[in-house]
Amino acid sequence: MIFRQLFDSESSTYTYILGCPRTREAIVIDSVFEQHARDAALLRELDLQVRYALDTHVHADHVTGAWLLRQHLGARSVLSCQAGVEDVDVIVDQGDELAFGDLRVEVRATPGHTDGCLTFVTGDRDMAFTGDCLLIRGAGRTDFQAGDAHLLWRSIREQIFTLPDDCLIYPGHDYDGRTVSTVLEEKTFNPRIGGEAREEDFVGYMQNMNLPHPRLIDIAVPANLKGGKPDDDQASAEADWGPVTVSFAGIPEIQPEWVARNRDAVLLLDVRSEGEYAGELGHLQDALLIPLDQLRERLQEVPRERPVVTVCQSGKRSAMAAQILIKAGVDRAANLAGGMIQWDRLGLPVAAG
Incomplete structure (x- = not known):
């Protein structure tokens, strides 16, 4: 069992x-x-x-x-x-x-x-x-x-x-x-x-x-006595900007296919190093580059007008980046599930290094 x-x-x-x-x-x-x-x-x-x-x-x-x-x-x-x-x-x-x-x-x-x-x-x-x-x-x-x-x-x-x-x-x-x-x-x-x-x-x-x-x-x-049904019939925790799911580790994630279809609606934040950004996996067009080890000091450079999707090679460092953003008050933030490896595996478009 x-x-x-x-x-x-x-x-x-x-x-x-x-x-x-x-x-x-x-x-x-x-x-x-x-x-x-x-x-x-x-x-x-x-x-x-x-x-x-x-x-x-x-x-x-x-x-x-x-x-x-x-x-x-x-x-x-x-x-x-x-x-x-x-x-x-x-x-x-x-x-x-x-x-x-x-x-x-x-x-x-x-x-x-x-x-x-x-x-x-x-x-x-x-x-x-x-x-x-x-x-x-x-x-x-x-x-x-x-x-x-x-x-x-x-x-x-x-x-x-x-x-x-x-x-x-x-x-x-x-x-x-x-x-x-x-x-x-x-x-x-x-x-x-x-x-x-x-x-x-x-x-x-x-x-x-x-x-x-x-x-x-x-x-x-x-x-x-109502089976847990709230008065407004709504579950308040769902994101209103995209199909965000929260992993058991507590990480908000969004799938690359949705991001590829809605790139103009989100800000892409790449948290890899400059060498990786220009490396073999390439990067997403118009992605803002702020390496993870600099993110806390450069939070003011992250625009807040659009939801932020964090990106790295495999989705691990960008998971931490999403948590950093949320703790800093960026409520609309999610990690790109699988990172650039999954993006490349799906054949989605990238900008060359």
């Missing part, structure tokens, strides 16, 4: 991508709205097609990215029948299964943190994605959104602790950098529900945590 664990530092949320290596179908669990460009870039680079966007529950600390995955990547959203969310593609409950290629996940209803919490278990029961039900050495709070500590006790004991001891536990959050645990570890060491803990111990612990409400609860819950 193709597997990636991603992290949003603002909300300490883990997002998970699971993919079938044969069919390239995938699922995304607990996506974050602001991380859509990152997730989409990784899916594109791994050649994965998203079949389902799953949420373990209605989140109170971040807005789900499910709507964006539906709009832009054709995913079908998945939530519990108890979640009460508008406009969900697939409503699931205890015992349901979701297939993606040759793989599948089993749905386990694990309410208690909220009444619509789910845990997703892989078909061979070696991985469980527990959302905010069971955390690493913790458990999801039960003091709002129809939380119930008694119900959470039963969910963990009956639906998660009955999995094989070596089943890996992947939570929805962790605030201390922990990434994975096992059923046996949590049964043994979890200070709230592990060891010799009884229901009254767990409930007494959970009812006396006295935590402040999540900072974004007034924004996140209403948005998530």
Whole structure:
């Protein structure tokens, strides 16, 4: 199985991508709205097609990215029948299964943190994605959104602790950098529900945590009750001047074919040395030459009227140049994907050295 664990530092949320290596179908669990460009870039680079966007529950600390995955990547959203969310593609409950290629996940209803919490278990029961039900050495709070500590006790004991001891536990959050645990570890060491803990111990612990409400609860819950759909139906991160994609490394890139057709609409900034500019690969007609090691000192020489496309031999140095420009306030900037090597490979026109 193709597997990636991603992290949003603002909300300490883990997002998970699971993919079938044969069919390239995938699922995304607990996506974050602001991380859509990152997730989409990784899916594109791994050649994965998203079949389902799953949420373990209605989140109170971040807005789900499910709507964006539906709009832009054709995913079908998945939530519990108890979640009460508008406009969900697939409503699931205890015992349901979701297939993606040759793989599948089993749905386990694990309410208690909220009444619509789910845990997703892989078909061979070696991985469980527990959302905010069971955390690493913790458990999801039960003091709002129809939380119930008694119900959470039963969910963990009956639906998660009955999995094989070596089943890996992947939570929805962790605030201390922990990434994975096992059923046996949590049964043994979890200070709230592990060891010799009884229901009254767990409930007494959970009812006396006295935590402040999540900072974004007034924004996140209403948005998530609409599946993460923004009020203006728009995803604000897309470039308005050309088909820019953002790589998983965070580099805005644009393809050479588009640049060749729209050369008058952009400023071409070549960041190679003078020798390379005049060398065997040639250069693009009317490209402004500012070597990368001089760019920070010569930023004032870069016109701002048109979007800037940075160029180098292979697209590596120009990727840094695009980042330098963006940090300097040049919002409309992108790297020429593949650089002059790819431009030459495609047979696009160049000026001789």
